[in-house]
Amino acid sequence: MPALPSADARANHAQGASGRGLDMALLLALSTLWGASYTCIRLGVATIPPVTLIAARTWIAAALLMAWMAARGIQIPRGAAVWRRFAVQAMLNSVVPFTLIAWAEQSVPAGLATILNSASPVIAVLGTWLVTRHERITARKLFGVVTGLAGICLIVGTSVLGGLGLQLLAQLAIVAATVCYAGAAIYGRSFKDLPAAAPAAGSMIVGAAVLVPASLVIDRPWTLHPSLSSLAALLALSVFSTALAFVIYFRLVRTLGPVGTTAQAYLRVPIGVGIGIVFLGESLAAGAWAGLACVVAGVAAMTMPARHRPVRQGE
Structure with a gap:
C-alpha cells in the first residue's frame, strides 16, 4: 500500500508548484x-551606428544595475577569477551577439532573422549533450525543441525563407549570435552561487568597457545626430530589454537550466505576433495558429520538471 504523503511533502509540493509558476511568468516576461x-x-540603428548603439545599451544597463545593487545592499563580486568569468559571459551574451544582430538587422528581414535567431534551444541541447553533459537531455526535451522550432516556421511562414542566402554574410552573423546565446546559457550555470543581479551587472560592465572605446574610435559619437525615436528606442532597449531582462535571465538559468531558459527564443515569436494582432490589426492564417500550438507544446515540454516515482513503504 503506498504511503500517504506527509505534511512536509505536501508543503514542499505546493512550494515547488508556486516556484514553477513564478518561473513560467518570468520566462514569459x-x-x-x-x-x-x-x-x-531596428529603430535605433536608423540613426545610430550599431557599435555605438550597443555600447550605449551596455553602458546604461551597467549603470542601472550597479545603482540597483547598491540600493539593495548587494555587493559587486571581487577577485580576478570571477571577473574573468564575467568577461567570458559578456562576450557570449552581449558584446558579440548584440553587435552582430544590430549590424545584420540593417539588411535582414525580420521574419528570417526571427527564424535564424530562434535556433538557440537546438544549439543549447546539442552543447549540453555533447560538451558539458551537466543537464540530462530527455526525449521530452528533444520533443520540445523540435516541436517549438516547427512552430516558429509555421508562425513566420515559409515565404520568408525565399530570402535565405541573399544577404549571406548578415544571415551568418545572426547564426553566429545564436550560437553565442546558446553558449551563454550553458556557461551561465557557473554563476548559480551569485545573486542574479551580480553576473548581469558584471557582464554589462565588461561589455561597456570593451564597446565604449570601440565606439569612440569607429563612430566618433559626438559627431552623430540621432533622432528622438532612436534615442527613445535606445533607452527602452537599455532599461527593459537589457538591465531588467538580464536579471530575470540569470535567475532562470539557475532554476530552469540552460535548455529551459532558451525556450524564450520560441516564445518571442508568438508574443510578437500577438502584439501585431492587438496594436496593428493583423490576423493569423490557419498555419500560424497551428504554429502557436506547437510553440506552446514545445515550451511546456522543455520546461516541465521531471516526474519522480513516489517512494513506497518498505522500499
Missing part, C-alpha cells in the same frame, strides 16, 4: 522583453 528588443534595435 523575458520573452516579451527580448522580443521587443528587435523593434528597438
Whole structure:
C-alpha cells in the first residue's frame, strides 16, 4: 500500500508548484522583453551606428544595475577569477551577439532573422549533450525543441525563407549570435552561487568597457545626430530589454537550466505576433495558429520538471 504523503511533502509540493509558476511568468516576461528588443534595435540603428548603439545599451544597463545593487545592499563580486568569468559571459551574451544582430538587422528581414535567431534551444541541447553533459537531455526535451522550432516556421511562414542566402554574410552573423546565446546559457550555470543581479551587472560592465572605446574610435559619437525615436528606442532597449531582462535571465538559468531558459527564443515569436494582432490589426492564417500550438507544446515540454516515482513503504 503506498504511503500517504506527509505534511512536509505536501508543503514542499505546493512550494515547488508556486516556484514553477513564478518561473513560467518570468520566462514569459523575458520573452516579451527580448522580443521587443528587435523593434528597438531596428529603430535605433536608423540613426545610430550599431557599435555605438550597443555600447550605449551596455553602458546604461551597467549603470542601472550597479545603482540597483547598491540600493539593495548587494555587493559587486571581487577577485580576478570571477571577473574573468564575467568577461567570458559578456562576450557570449552581449558584446558579440548584440553587435552582430544590430549590424545584420540593417539588411535582414525580420521574419528570417526571427527564424535564424530562434535556433538557440537546438544549439543549447546539442552543447549540453555533447560538451558539458551537466543537464540530462530527455526525449521530452528533444520533443520540445523540435516541436517549438516547427512552430516558429509555421508562425513566420515559409515565404520568408525565399530570402535565405541573399544577404549571406548578415544571415551568418545572426547564426553566429545564436550560437553565442546558446553558449551563454550553458556557461551561465557557473554563476548559480551569485545573486542574479551580480553576473548581469558584471557582464554589462565588461561589455561597456570593451564597446565604449570601440565606439569612440569607429563612430566618433559626438559627431552623430540621432533622432528622438532612436534615442527613445535606445533607452527602452537599455532599461527593459537589457538591465531588467538580464536579471530575470540569470535567475532562470539557475532554476530552469540552460535548455529551459532558451525556450524564450520560441516564445518571442508568438508574443510578437500577438502584439501585431492587438496594436496593428493583423490576423493569423490557419498555419500560424497551428504554429502557436506547437510553440506552446514545445515550451511546456522543455520546461516541465521531471516526474519522480513516489517512494513506497518498505522500499
